[in-house]
């Protein structure tokens with residue numbers, strides 16, 4: 001449920017996507033970008049989590065190869081920030097252990113582990129084979145719908161996306177309007193360069209996901225992630241052998257990307 005920034009009154013889901021509601025949200029995003037345009041990641045996070053203009057914000061984290069940096073920043077601003085972690089039930093055991101250990105180390109106090117409803121999973125994908133015949137449907141079932149449901153109570157969410165990651169993100173702002181959902185998307189690391197995440201983790205002595213040193217620079221579900229050899233694109237091991245490159249959680253051109261897009 002979205003909330004009015006002035007009165008804190010809830011806004012019904014269907015009311016937040018009307019032209020008038022989207023125009024108001026766009027104005028809020030413009031205000032936030034103007035307010036924080038000369039600031040860095042920490043100030044943007046503080047704004048996202050404390051500025052009434054932003055509303056109620058959650059962080060979404062995969063506890064993957066580079067997640068520790070943004071989680072650390074969030075923990076420093078507010079350890080009670082809701083952190084949404086989607087357990088597809090097909091993750092590496094190392095990811096589940098890393099999630100627990102990193103959450104404890106950073107003293108994150110509001111990590112929410114999200115899973116597809118068991119009955120629905122048994123009905124739709126009882127043997128875990130949906131990924132073989134329709135990986136987009138599998139991601140939709142195990143990730144996208146789970147996240148969509150979890151975000152129902154929030155006005156926006158924090159991502160780790162960066163400008164350098166793709167041409168389509170080259171002008172990405174700290175705050176974006178997600179028009180298909182009527183939410184704000186917050187990108188505090190938008191201006192970070194390719195090495196900034198690693199440098200930040202080294203300087204703060206943050207543990208990396210244990211599979212990184214085993215040749216997995218990008219880590220998703222175990223059946224859909226393979227090792228990458230030196231010189232390959234870091235994401236070459238995701239859905240190797242198929243043209244799928246995206247789980248469907250991120251948004252392309254303001255729309256949910258159910259098929260091929262970037263991270």
Ligand code: SF4
Nearest residue numbers: 131135138139221224
């Ligand atoms: S990454 Fe693979 S196993 Fe995980 S949800 Fe997507 S298709 Fe299914």
